[in-house]
Amino acid sequence: MDLNEIYTRAREDLKCERELFDHLTDSFGLFVRQRVRNREDCEEIVQEALGAIARSFKTISIETSFAAWAYRILENKLRDYYRRKQRRAGREVALEEASEASGSWVPNPQLIHNLRTCLDRLSKANPKYAQILSAHLEGSTVEEICEVLKMSKNAVYLVLSRARKALRACLDEEENC
Amino acid sequence: MAGCGKERFEDMLHAYELGMLPPNERRELEHHLLECSYCLESVKSFEETASHLKYERSIRERIDVLAGECDKRVVTDRRKPVWWSESKTWRRFAPALVLASVCLLLILRPWNIGIQTTEEVLAHNNVLAVMYLQNLAEPDDPERLGDIATNLLITDLSESAYLQVVSSQRLYDILKLLGREGDRGVQPDVASEVAARARAKWMLSGSILQTEPRLIIATQLFDVKTGVVVGSQRIVGEPEEDIFALVDGLTIAIKHDLPLPSQALTEPDPYVSNVTTSSREAYRLLIEGKEYAYMHYLREAADCFERALEHDSTLAQAYYGLADVRQDTSYLAKALQYIDNVSQVEKHYIWATHAFATRDDSRGIELLETIVRRYPDEKEAYLRLGDAWSILGDVDSAASCYREAIRIDPLFKNAYNSLAYTYDRLDQTDSAIAALDKYIALAPNEPNPYDSRGEIYARHGRIDEAIQSFKQALEIKPDFYPSFTNLGLMYLFKGDYEGADSYFRESLAMDARPNSRLRLALVSMRSGRFGQALQILQDGIVADRLENEEPEQFDGHLMKFVLRAAIYAERGEFSRALAEEELFLKLCVKDSVRRAACSPSAQIWLLAEGGKSSEAKDELERLKSRLEEADAPMNEYELALGFLARVEGDFTLALEHFERAASARSNFYEYFILAEAYLNAGRMADAIQRFEDLRSQYTYDRAMLGHWSVKIHYYLGVAYEETGRIDDAVGQYETYLDILKDADPGLPAASDAVHRLTRLRNR
Numbered sequence: 024m025d026l027n028e029i030y031t032r033a034r035e036d037l038k039c040e041r042e043l044f045d046h047l048t049d050s051f052g053l054f055v056r057q058r059v060r061n062r063e064d065c066e067e068i069v070q071e072a073l074g075a076i077a078r079s080f081k082t083i084s085i086e087t088s089f090a091a092w093a094y095r096i097l098e099n100k101l102r103d104y105y106r107r108k109q110r111r112a113g114r115e116v117a118l119e120e121a122s123e124a125s126g127s128w129v130p131n132p133q134l135i136h137n138l139r140t141c142l143d144r145l146s147k148a149n150p151k152y153a154q155i156l157s158a159h160l161e162g163s164t165v166e167e168i169c170e171v172l173k174m175s176k177n178a179v180y181l182v183l184s185r186a187r188k189a190l191r192a193c194l195d196e197e198e199n200c
Numbered sequence: 201m202a203g204c205g206k207e208r209f210e211d212m213l214h215a216y217e218l219g220m221l222p223p224n225e226r227r228e229l230e231h232h233l234l235e236c237s238y239c240l241e242s243v244k245s246f247e248e249t250a251s252h253l254k255y256e257r258s259i260r261e262r263i264d265v266l267a268g269e270c271d272k273r274v275v276t277d278r279r280k281p282v283w284w285s286e287s288k289t290w291r292r293f294a295p296a297l298v299l300a301s302v303c304l305l306l307i308l309r310p311w312n313i314g315i316q317t318t319e320e321v322l323a324h325n326n327v328l329a330v331m332y333l334q335n336l337a338e339p340d341d342p343e344r345l346g347d348i349a350t351n352l353l354i355t356d357l358s359e360s361a362y363l364q365v366v367s368s369q370r371l372y373d374i375l376k377l378l379g380r381e382g383d384r385g386v387q388p389d390v391a392s393e394v395a396a397r398a399r400a401k402w403m404l405s406g407s408i409l410q411t412e413p414r415l416i417i418a419t420q421l422f423d424v425k426t427g428v429v430v431g432s433q434r435i436v437g438e439p440e441e442d443i444f445a446l447v448d449g450l451t452i453a454i455k456h457d458l459p460l461p462s463q464a465l466t467e468p469d470p471y472v473s474n475v476t477t478s479s480r481e482a483y484r485l486l487i488e489g490k491e492y493a494y495m496h497y498l499r500e501a502a503d504c505f506e507r508a509l510e511h512d513s514t515l516a517q518a519y520y521g522l523a524d525v526r527q528d529t530s531y532l533a534k535a536l537q538y539i540d541n542v543s544q545v546e547k548h549y550i551w552a553t554h555a556f557a558t559r560d561d562s563r564g565i566e567l568l569e570t571i572v573r574r575y576p577d578e579k580e581a582y583l584r585l586g587d588a589w590s591i592l593g594d595v596d597s598a599a600s601c602y603r604e605a606i607r608i609d610p611l612f613k614n615a616y617n618s619l620a621y622t623y624d625r626l627d628q629t630d631s632a633i634a635a636l637d638k639y640i641a642l643a644p645n646e647p648n649p650y651d652s653r654g655e656i657y658a659r660h661g662r663i664d665e666a667i668q669s670f671k672q673a674l675e676i677k678p679d680f681y682p683s684f685t686n687l688g689l690m691y692l693f694k695g696d697y698e699g700a701d702s703y704f705r706e707s708l709a710m711d712a713r714p715n716s717r718l719r720l721a722l723v724s725m726r727s728g729r730f731g732q733a734l735q736i737l738q739d740g741i742v743a744d745r746l747e748n749e750e751p752e753q754f755d756g757h758l759m760k761f762v763l764r765a766a767i768y769a770e771r772g773e774f775s776r777a778l779a780e781e782e783l784f785l786k787l788c789v790k791d792s793v794r795r796a797a798c799s800p801s802a803q804i805w806l807l808a809e810g811g812k813s814s815e816a817k818d819e820l821e822r823l824k825s826r827l828e829e830a831d832a833p834m835n836e837y838e839l840a841l842g843f844l845a846r847v848e849g850d851f852t853l854a855l856e857h858f859e860r861a862a863s864a865r866s867n868f869y870e871y872f873i874l875a876e877a878y879l880n881a882g883r884m885a886d887a888i889q890r891f892e893d894l895r896s897q898y899t900y901d902r903a904m905l906g907h908w909s910v911k912i913h914y915y916l917g918v919a920y921e922e923t924g925r926i927d928d929a930v931g932q933y934e935t936y937l938d939i940l941k942d943a944d945p946g947l948p949a950a951s952d953a954v955h956r957l958t959r960l961r962n963r
Contacts, residue, residue, distance in 0.1 A: 024237050050240055053247070054230050057219065078828065090234040094227075095562040102561070102592050103835065130256050131248065138252055139262050146266040156253065157267035159220050160260055164600065166607060183214035187246070194249065 030089035034081050047073060051097055058101065068104050072097040134194075141193035145186060152186035155179060204238045213243055217250035222604075223589070223597040224569050326460060329366040329400035329424075330354050331391050333417065334407040344484050345408055349417065349443055351487060353404075355543050356451040356472040362464040363455075366398040370577050373609040374398055395424045398577070402430060402458065414439050415446050421457050431457025443480060444473040475543045482511035482518070489521050494614070496648035498525040499681055499711060514538045520550050529557040530753030545571055545578070552584065561592055579608040583615055590622060598622050613642040617652050624656050632656050647673035647680040654686055661896035666690055681710055685719065685900075693898045695939070697723045714744045714756030721763065725906025728943025728950065730767045733906070737764050752787035761787070763906065765802065770907055772948065774810040781806055801836050805843035816844060835861040839870065842877065851880040868894070868901035872908060876915065884919045891916045907947075910939050914949050917956065926960055933957040 029046070032039040051069045059065050075096050085092045146153045151172065158168050169176050204210050209232045215221050216229050233240045252259055333349045335341040351368055358365045374397045375381055380390060388405075395403035406419030415437035421430040433453045437446045448471055455464055477483050489504030502525050505518040512518075516538040523531035535550050542550065548567045555564035565588055571581040586601030599622050605615040620635035633656065639649040654669030667690045673683035688703030701723050708716040717740035724733035737760045744751035744760075751757040761784035768777035781803045800819055807816035824837050842857030855877040861870060875890035894902070895912050902909040917932035933953045940950050 024235055026235050049244070050230075050234050053233070053240070053244060056247070057216070057226075075828075090231055094231060094234060098562055102594070105592075105594065130252065134248065134252055135256055135258060138249065138256075138259055142259070142262055142266060146269070150266075153263050153266035153269075156218070156263050159218060160254070160263065164603065165215070165220055165222065166604070177211070180211045180215050183218070183220075184211040187214040187217075190249070191246065 026090045027088060030080065030085075044073060044077070047076065047093060054097065055101065059104065064104065068097075068100050071103075072100040075100070137194050137197040138190075140197060141190055144193055145189050149182065149186050149189065151182050155182060204236055206232070206236070209236070209239060210242075213239060213246075214250075217243060217246060218254060222600055223594070224572075325401070326362060326458070327364045327366060327398070327400045328357065328402045328404060328458070329371060329395040329398045330357065330368075331371065331394070331403060331405040332368075333405075333419075335411070336407045336409055337411045343480070344487065345411065345443065347487055348480060348483055349408060349447065352443065352447040352472050352476060352483070353450060355476055356447055356469075357454065358543060358545065359470060359475065360455065360460075360464055361467055362460045363458070364575065366395075366400055366577070367575070369580070370398055370609075373579075373611065376611050377609075392422070392424060392427070395422075400424050404454065406433075409434075415441065415443060417446055417450060419450065419454070421454060430459075433457070442478075444471070444476075444478060447472050474541060476517075476541075477508075477512045477515050479511040479515075482508040482515050485511070486515065486517055486521070489518065489525075493521060493525050495643075495646055496651075496682075497677075499679075501525045514541060516542045516550065517546060520546070520553070523553065528754060529553075530750075532557055545575060549581075549584075556588060556591070561588065564588055577608050579605040579612055579615070582608070583612075583618060586615075586618055586622070590618070590625070595622055595625050611642055613639050613646075613649070616642065617649065620652060620656065624659065629656065629660055645676060647677040647683060650676070651680065651683045651686065654683065655899075658686070658690065658898040661898065663690055663693060663898050666898065679710060681707060684710065685716075688719065689722075689900060689903050690898060692722055692726060692903055697727065712747070714740070714748075714751060714754040714760075716756070717743055718756045718759055718763075721760075722903050722906065725763065725767070726903070726910055726939065728907055728910070728940040728947055730771060730907070730944050730947075734764060734767055758784055758787055759904070762802070763904070765806070766906065766908070769806065769809070770947070774806055778803065778806040778810055801840040801843060804840040805847070808844050808847040813844075813847075820844065837861075839873070842873070846877070846880065851877065851882075855881040855883070868897070868899065868909075869905060872905065872912075875912075879915055879919055884923045888916065888919045888923070891919065910936060911949055913939070914953050917953065921956065921960065926963070930957065930960050933960075 024046075026043075026046075029039055029043050033043040034040075048069060051072055052065065055065045055068050056062075059068065072093075076093055080089075080093075083092075142153070151174075154172065155168055158171075159165075163171075165176055165179060168174075169179055172179070174182075209229060212221065212225065212229050216226060221229060233243065253263075330350060330353055333346050333353070335346040338345070341347075354365050354368055357363055371394055372381070374394045377397075378390065378393065391405055392403060401424060403422045403424050404419055405422070406417060408415070408417050410416040416434065418432070418434045420432050422428065423430050431454065433450060435446050435450050435453070451469070451472070458464075477486070485504045485508035489501045489508060492498075492501035492504060502522055505521040505525070508515055508518040516535045519531045519535035519538070523529055523535060532550070532554050536554060539547055539550055548571045552564045552567035552571075555561070555567060565585065568581050568585045568588065571578050572585070575581070582601045582605040586598045586605065588598075589595070589601060590598035599619065602615045602619040602622060605612050606619070609615075616635045616639040620632045620639065623629070623632035623635060633653065636649055636653045636656065639652065643649055650669045650673035654666040654673065657663070657666035657669060667687065670683040670687045670690065673680050674687070684703055684707045688700045688707065691697075691699035691703065701720075704716070704719040704722065708720065710716075718737075720740065721733045721736040724730070724736060741751075741757065741760050744754065744757045748754070748757075761780045765777045765780035765784065768774070768780060785800055785803060800823055804816050804819050804823070807813070807819065820837075820840050823840060824834075827834055827837055838857045838861035842854045842861060845851075845854035845857060855874075858870075858874045858877040861874075871890065872894060875887055875894060878884075878887035878890060891912050894909075895916065913932045913936035917929045917936065920926070920929035920932060933956055936953050937950065937957065940947065943950060
């Protein structure tokens with residue numbers, strides 16, 4: 024996808040403009056959900072960012088890349104959100120703590136069951152996956168995990184990537200059973 | 201769709217979904233996701249599963265069990281891998297270990313977000329360590345010619361796009377780790393161990409054989425892996441030829457010796473004097489200034505930088521150094537003016553600092569990340585990245601950066617210092633003190649760790665311990681300026697005004713600058729002697745103008761107008777307050793570096809208070825447009841809206857705006873405004889919580905708020921009274937009135953406090 028090209032066309036063409044903003048809504052939503060668990064807050068942040076982009080994308084001259092410019096706007100809106108969040112809590116809190124405290128994620132019982140089955144299966148073929156995951160969930164950084172498992176960071180990412188593929192295949196299989 | 205085609209990003213997807221990527225890699229991947237539908241769809245379709253892996257308790261428990269079954273060692277075994285065995289000479293390297301380190305050089309880059317150009321790939325493979333050039337002609341080396349030559353050579357060689365030169369700081373850090381801090385003439389085996397730890401492919405060592413009548417430098421270039429001499433040079437300067445010209449010649453010769461691509465010999469190669477200075481004395485002073493700055497001897501560092509500028513008024517690094525040690529962005533403008541005369545990496549540092557000063561935080565972070573991409577061991581860049589994230593409120597990312605800096609150099613004391621402040625912000629005071637204890641252990645004879653510890657204590661109401669720490673700092677260095685002023689502040693808060701005043705006057709004698717003059721007004725402001733405070737501030741303004749042609753460059757000068765405005769406002773003299781505020785804004789925008797940071801929310805408030813609501817609204821619209829055009833955060837606009845609502849008596853609306861405006865910049869002023877807003881809106885519990893928090897902070901920011909910081913007691917009294925805590929209310933009113941016992945008559949809050957106290961006592 025050539026976002027610069029879509030952006031250039033979107034400045035003149037309404038259909039392309041809609042395509043551009045649909046894409047941004049999709050991607051921004053994903054990025055923000057990685058950091059903020061509360062769904063309402065996520066939507067608000069995304070809407071603020073899209074609003075800022077909509078107000079200026081036709082008039083501003085973007086010298087580098089549209090993606091970089093748009094992403095910077097989203098980052099600024101996220102920072103505004105963090106500031107508000109921290110002050111409302113009355114003290115400085117870590118960002119992850121602030122966002123987790125007001126999570127709104129809903130568990131899926133069927134997925135949980137299938138996931139347990141697949142993780143068991145996977146751990147036999149890819150034992151390092153559980154180790155990496157467990158360490159990460161307990162708060163170890165990637166660097167710490169690399170040091171103790173004597174792996175490079177790319178090797179860690181590769182383990183995760185392969186596990187993901189296997190997990191996905193297994194979950195598809197369980198779903199079709 | 202066939203797939204992404206960029207394996208690297210595909211491999212990172214699951215780490216991203218799990219929240220494992222460090223901020224810079226996350227950013228890079230998200231940029232990719234914006235442009236790659238394949239990867240975006242892949243992440244979207246796996247999002248629910250990833251959420252369950254992260255958040256579902258039973259799944260996490262299952263993962264722990266599975267990990268335990270696989271001989272889990274991660275959370276218990278935190279030893280670092282041993283890179284080298286103890287006894288090696290430069291000829292007896294274990295080839296496997298060297299090879300492993302070279303391979304890991306390519307793969308193991310904790311913060312490397314990707315090598316984006318062919319040249320960068322080559323540079324990362326071609327790492328050269330330049331050891332200190334000993335001055336054999338004058339072993340004492342009073343002119344520090346050895347340091348000068350070494351630093352110039354590193355700078356000049358670093359300009360190559362095909363070579364990565366280990367910085368002198370990095371080599372110094374490694375020597376420190378080996379217990380050889382400050383060693384100049386290291387033996388070959390030690391030198392090669394240093395080079396190997398620096399993951400260098402080659403090592404250059406050498407010496408200055410003669411200084412008069414002509415300079416002669418000899419060098420040898422070794423392959424670190426094999427120990428084989430790759431090249432030797434002996435450069436003889438012409439009579440009167442300076443060190444800069446010699447280094448230029450040496451750089452060319454060394455590049456010829458190295459097996460670099462042919463393009464390396466034809467790439468642009470500026471004269472080293474063009475990226476540093478042509479004055480040997482200026483360069484020597486620059487080196488010394490940086491050394492002092494590293495130890496937080498800020499006055500000495502500033503002195504060196506200023507003396508360097510006397511020799512070369514175009515020395516951008518000296519201006520940059522002054523901007524750093526004086527925390528004064530006015531020097532940045534000069535640094536930018538001469539930025540063409542610095543090396544590539546220094547350009548990035550200066551641009552980054554400018555970006556932060558003008559609140560283009562994203563750009564500043566990008567620039568710093570460019571540095572670490574090109575120079576992965578540049579711990580200073582990680583430190584500054586941490587500082588940037590800290591200011592932006594992303595404390596998590598800040599801590600990551602500081603940890604990375606410590607990983608590069610486990611003895612990096614400044615990173616421990618910054619990590620301590622980060623822990624403090626996370627309310628992990630014990631961890632903060634522990635980090636500072638580590639800092640003290642690393643630098644027991646430096647004053648700054650004790651000063652930092654004092655500041656942490658002061659921020660948490662432990663004023664007596666803070667005083668003790670500041671005094672410890674002064675025992676080590678009796679003229680350590682930060683501790684001097686901090687001690688003055690502590691005495692101010694304790695009510696020992698004579699003690700405070702004497703420290704402030706002493707600090708003015710040590711450093712007669714606008715900031716020091718500003719502090720002279722703190723005692724009067726705190727004790728409510730506003731007439732006296734106004735006069736002191738006015739005298740300070742005049743003195744600033746006499747001393748400097750452009751005093752508006754200094755924050756300490758501008759703050760005098762802000763404080764005069766605050767005093768007039770407290771007295772109800774809003775026209776005068778507005779006049780001072782407008783003077784402040786007028787001076788502020790004259791400075792191109794500061795202009796973006798100037799903000800008129802207080803002006804808007806004062807216009808409204810003075811009955812000029814239409815003008816206030818015009819300014820408000822101008823502010824809104826300016827912020828929207830720059831796509832800047834809107835918190836200043838929210839602040840202004842809050843003030844307007846407050847003036848109109850709509851305290852609920854005012855509170856909404858102030859809540860949105862609240863800043864993560866540890867901004868005492870905005871936090872105070874918010875606390876006041878809770879009180880006005882009748883939310884006593886929230887008001888009490890915040891005022892109590894403010895009351896326990898013995899900080900410079902609080903002292904600068906003068907009477908407002910004292911009013912905390914009055915407001916607490918009101919809030920306690922409203923919630924039925926009568927004894928507490930009486931206590932606060934008494935404290936407030938005691939502080940103001942010598943205050944100017946007629947202060948509204950003081951009169952009200954007297955009435956309330958009388959009423960409560962008569963109950």
